Amino acid sequence: MTSTIERADAHPEAPVPVRKSGGFTAAAANYIEDRTSISGVVKEFGRKIFPDHWSFMLGEVALYSFIVIILTGSFLTFFFQASMVETVYDGSFVPLKGVEMSSAMESTLHISFDLRGGLLIRQIHHWAALLFIAAIGLHMLRVFFTGAFRKPRELNWVIGFLLFVLAMAEGFTGYSLPDDLLSGNGLRIIDGLIKGLPFVGTWISFLLFGGEFPGTDIVGRFYTLHILLLPALVVAFIALHLVFVVVHKHTQFAGAGRTEKNVIGYPILPVYAAKAGGFFFLVFGVIALMAAFFTINPIWNYGPYDPSPVSAGTQPDWYIGFADGALRLIPPGWEFVWLDHTWSFNIIVPVVALLALLGAVAVYPFVEGWVTGDKREHHILDRPRNAPTRTAIGAAGVTFYAALWAAASSDIMATHFQLSIEGVIHVVQAWAVLGPFLAYFITKRVCIGLMKKDHEILLHGYESGRIVRLPGGEYIEVHEPVDEYERWKLLDYEVYQPIMLRPNAEGKITAGMRLRARMSNWFFEDRIAPPTREQLEAGHGHETHGEIEKGPGLV
Template sequence: MANRALDGVGGFLDDRFRGAKSFRTLFKKIFPDHWTFLLGEIALYCFIILLLTGTFLTFFFQPSMTDVIYHGSYTHLDGIRMSEAYASTLNISFDVRGGLLMRQIHHWAADLFMAAIFAHMLRIFFTGAYRKPREVNWLIGIVLLTLGMLEGLFGYSLPDDLLSGAGLRILEGVMQSIPIVGTYLAFFLFGGAFPGHLIIPRLYILHVLLIPGLILALITAHLFIMFHQKHTQMPGKGRTDKNVVGAPLYPYFMAKTGAFFFFTFAALALASTFAQINPVWLYGPYTPVAMSAGSQPDFYMGMLEGALRVMVPWEWNVAGHTFSFNVFLPALLPLGIIFTAAALWPFIEQWITGDKREHHVNDRPRNAPTRTALGMAVITFYGVLWLEGANDIIADHLNIALYTTTRIAQVSMFVAPVLAYIITKRICLGLQRKDLHLLEHGVETGIIRQMPSGEFIEITRPVSEEEQAKLAFPARPPGLPAPDSADENGIPAPGTRGAIGKVRARLNTILTESVELPGSNGHTNGHGADGSGQAQDEPEHAAVPAGGVPDGSQEIAPGAGQADSGSSGDDAPDQ
C-alpha cells in the first residue's frame, strides 16, 4: 500500500520535479544527538508558535491610538478613556474565546524564544561550536538575538497599557540622549512629541511584518548553513572532525523533532493556562502622568534597564549642547560591547591561536579553560546588570536598602567578572586534572588488595573505550604561524615579530592554557610525535594528540582521530 502511494504521489511529483535523488540524500542526512542541541530547536519552535498565535491576535487587535471610552466586559475600566489598541487588547482578553490563552501563549513564547536563544548561544560559545567553518552562522545568530530583543520590545509595547507606555517613554528618553541626531530620531519615530498618535501603528507594522520577515529570512539562512555544513557533535567514540555520527533525518530525527515541537507547545500552553503573564487590564491604560512602582520590562531587556539604573549622573554641557552620558553610555556600551565582542570572538580566537582547522567535534568547556572563563566573566557582568534591573524588587524582598543594591551592583559589575574568570579557570583546570587522572590511572574500584609485601593498593579498572573517547583532550591548536606567513582568512597577518607579535604570543599563552599533558611539549606545542609513538600515523603537521600519556598499560589515543582536520588544505604551514 505504501509503495502504491509512493508510486502515485511520489511519481507524480518526481515526473515534474526530479527529486528522488536529492530527497533520498535529504532523508539519509545524519543528525547527531545531544540534549544541548535542542536549545536552538526550542527557539525555532517558539518562533513558529509566535507566528501562529500572532496571526490569530492580528485578527482582533486594533493598532490605533485613537481615544475611545471603554464599555466592554471588563467592568472595572468602564467609562475610562483609553486608546483603541488597549481597548482591543481588553477585547481579545475578555470577549474573544481563546483570546486570553492565545495572548498568553504569544507572550510566554516570546520569553521562551529569547531564553532559548540565549541558552543556545551560550552552548555554542562554551563548546566552541562557532569555530571554523561556522563563524558566519554565529554572526547570523547574534543578529537574530538583537532582532529578537527589538521584536519583543515592540511587541509588548503594542497593548498601550501603563507598563508598556512607560517602556516607550524610556525608549524616547534614550533616543533623545543620542548626540546630534537623537532628538530628530525620536521625533521621526514618534511622529512628533511623545507620545503622539503614530507610535503604536508604526511599531505594529515593524512587529508583524518587517522584523518577523527579517527573522524568518535569517532563520532560513541559519538552518540552510547548518544543514549544508552538517551538525557539530560532542566528543565520543568514533567521532572525529571528518565524520558525523547519529541517526538519519527520516524517520528518526523527524519523529524526535516533531515530538519536541509538541513538547514546546505543551509547555507554553501549560504556562499560559496556569501562570498569568502581562495582565494588562490590571495595569490600566497608558497615561503619561502616572507610573507604578516595581515596574519591570521583560527579562531580556532587564540588563539594559539595570545598566540605566547603575549609571552615575554624568552630563556635560558643551557649547550649547548636552552630552547625556548618564543615558546613552549605559544604553549603548554594555550590551554593545558584549555583542561586538561576541561577533568578533571567533576571529580574535583564530588570530590568537593561529588555528585555521575545521572543527566539527565540540570542545567540552573544561578543555578550553580560558574561553570558558571569559564566557563566565561576561555572563557574570551581564547577570549583575540584569539583577540591578530588578533591584527595587530585590531590595524589597531581601530587605536591603534600595541604594545599597545599586552600590553593590556598581562595585560588583567590575569585580565579580574578574572573580568569575579566576574561579572558572581554576575549576576547568581542576576538572582537566581529574580527567587526566582517570585516563592515566583508571577508575578507582574501591577494592583494596594487600600485596605480598604487605602494601595495600586500591584496584583500578581502566576506563572503557567510550569513556576514553569522551575524556580525551582535544588536539591542541597547531601553534602560531611562522613569521611572515600569510594569513588566508582575511585577517591582516601581523606576523610574530614586533609589539603586536609579542602581544599575540602572550595572548596565545593565556588562551591556550590547559593542563600539561605528560610528554607533550608545552602550550604552543607544534609538531611531530611526542615519543609515545601513538601519533605516528598522523600527518606531519598534526598537533600532538591527547595520546601523550606514557602509560604502557593503557592505550590512550582517542584524540588521535581528531587531531587532523586538514581536509581543506589551508592548515598553518610547518615551521
C-alpha cells in the same frame, strides 16, 4: 520508499510494477517526482545524519517557539487595532469601564475579556516569546562553550547573533503594542535613552515618535515592524541558518569512531522527523500549559498609558532587563553641561557598554580564529574544560550580563529580601565590575583542574573505592583503568601552543603581530596537553606492573 522512487527513475517506461508494489503512495510519489524531481532533495535531506545530545535540541526549541508565535500572532492580528485613536472602554472588565484609552489598548482588552479564547492565545503568544528568546540565549551559550562557532561556522554564528538581536527587537515592539501603562513606561525609557545621545538624540526621538513623545504614531509604526519587517527578517535568517546547518553538517562530541570527517547519529528520515515532530508538540504543550495556568502581562491591571503615572516594579520583559539594569547601575551625577549641550554620560556610558557587549559576542569567533591562527575545519566539539581560556571568557561574559540583569530587579530583591535598595545596587555594581574578573580566574582554574584530573584518570585509571590490604599490612586503593569509550571522550582534544613572535618576510615585527602573540600567550599559556601514546602505555605498564607486584592476594 525512496528506493521505489529510484526504481521509477530507472524505468520510466514501466510504471505498472511500481503501482502494484506501492499502491496509492507510490503512485502519488511518482506523480510528484515526475513533475518536480524532488527525490534528489528527499534523498539528500532524508539521509542527513544528526548526532544525539540533549543540548543540540535548544535551537529546535527556539524554532518551535517561533512557529507557535507566528500561529498565535496571526490570530491576534485579526482582532488587534494598531491605532492610537482615543476611545472609551465599554467592555467586560469593570474597573476600566468608562476609561478613555487608545483603540490599541481597547482592542487588547477586548481580546482578553470578550473574545473567546483570546486571552489564552494572547498568553500563549507572550509566553512563547519569552521562551523563544530564552532558548536562543541558551543555544548561543551551548554553541559558545563547545566551540561550535569555529571554522566553518563563523558566519552562522553571526546569523544566529542577528537572530538574537532581531528576537529582542520583536519582543520589545510586541510588548509596546497594547499601549498599556507598563509598556508606555518602557517606551519612555527608550525615548530617554535616545534623547540622551549627544546632538542627534532629540532628532531621532522626534523622527521615531512623529513629534513629541508619546504622540499618536508609535503603535502603528511598531506594529508594522512587529508583524511585517522583523518577522520577515527572522524567517529569512532562520532559513539561512538552517541551510548552513545542512551545508556544514552537525557538530558532534568526541567519542569512539567519531572524526572530523564523519557524523555519527541517526538520519532525519525516519528517526529525527518523528522525534522533532513530536518534540514540536511537546514544546507547544509546555507553552500552552504555562499560558493556561499563569497570567502574563495583565494589561488590565496596568491600565491605559498616561505619561504621568509610573508603577513601582516597572520592568521590561527579561531579555531587555540587562539594558534596564545597566541604566540602574550608573552612579548619580554623570551628566554635565558643556558647549551649551547636556552631556548625559549616565546614558551614553551604559549604551556604549551594551553595544560593546553585543559587539564582542558577534565578533568573538573571528577574534579567536585570529589568535589561534587555526585555518582548519572543526566538527568535533570541545568539552568546555578543554578550552579553559575561552570557557573563562564566556563565564566572565555571563557574569557581567547576569549582573546587569539582576540590577533590573533591584527593587524586587530589596522588598522581598528586606534589603535596602541602595545596598542591593552597590553590591550589584561591585559584581558588575569585579565579578567578571573573579569568574574568569575561578573558571580557568577549575577547567585546568578538571583537565588535570582527566589526565590522571587516563594515565592511572579511576579510583575504584576498593581498599585492599597487602600482605605486608599496607593499605592501597585499587585504580581501575578507564574503559575504551570513556577514553575517547577524555583523550580526543588538542591544545594550541602560544605563537612564537618571529619577524615576517620583511624582517619586521609589526604591532599587530605583537598583539597577536600576546593574545596567543594569554590564551594558551596555561595548558594541559593530552597524554601521548608513550605516556599512556607507560601509565598502563605501570598499572599492570603494580598489579603483578601486589600479587594474587589482591583479588
